[in-house]
């Protein structure tokens with residue numbers, strides 16, 4: 351599998367990615383959000399086995415590349431017309447720059463070729479992820495599961511559940527496109543009737559400061 355958008359590539363992981371994936375999964379800082387502050391403690395052999403087990407569209411493990419650099423991973427499994435994905439930008443320098451939102455939407459566009467529903471969750475403490483899901487991709491918060499599992503430190507954690515149907519995805523996409531068209535129209539209107547002849551003939555703004563011009 352290979353998905354691309356602008357400078358983002360999402361591609362199936364290969365055995366050559368095993369060392370990097372293994373480093374990320376065993377890194378407590380990268381795995382804390384999932385309840386593994388000490389890392390998952392997986393051997394390289396187990397990671398290789400994991401990569402090799404993902405053979406077809408029903409379950410993929412992918413590397414996220416930005417400008418040709420591997421910065422994170424995503425995975426999903428498909429069962430009964432529903433996809434269950436997860437994603438992680440592991441290189442902190444690439445978080446909070448708008449990439450996560452784009453990557454999730456790119457993945458959803460792909461998954462909705464195969465399923466009618468996507469279901470996933472996050473931890474209650476992960477307010478950034480919740481903001482992205484609710485405010486940026488328009489996902490439906492289905493509910494929370496209080497103290498539903500014990501993390502690596504023995505602490506009970508609460509999960510927040512999300513869902514999006516293919517229909518919701520298409521409606522959101524249409525709304526985005528309509529809004530984008532509206533912005534383009536508004537931008538055109540903004541300069542209608544303005545006289546740019548001085549600028550065009552001289553390649554300069556007014557000789558005198560604009561504020562002075564307003565006064566006289």
Ligand SMILES: CC(C)(COP(=O)(O)OP(=O)(O)OC[C@H]1O[C@@H](n2cnc3c(N)ncnc32)[C@H](O)[C@@H]1OP(=O)(O)O)[C@@H](O)C(=O)NCCC(=O)NCCS
Pocket residue numbers: 383437438439440444445446447448449450451452471472473476477478479481482485
């Ligand atoms: C969650 C994740 C996929 C989001 O991707 P991202 O590229 O970092 O997010 P974006 O830049 O697209 O959007 C971040 C938004 O969250 C907001 N945000 C940042 N920190 C926040 C916080 N602590 N609480 C609430 N919102 C926050 C940002 O302001 C931005 O919103 P805005 O564009 O409206 O200003 C990514 O950060 C990640 O992989 N994190 C580590 C692993 C993880 O949490 N995976 C998800 C598990 S369910």
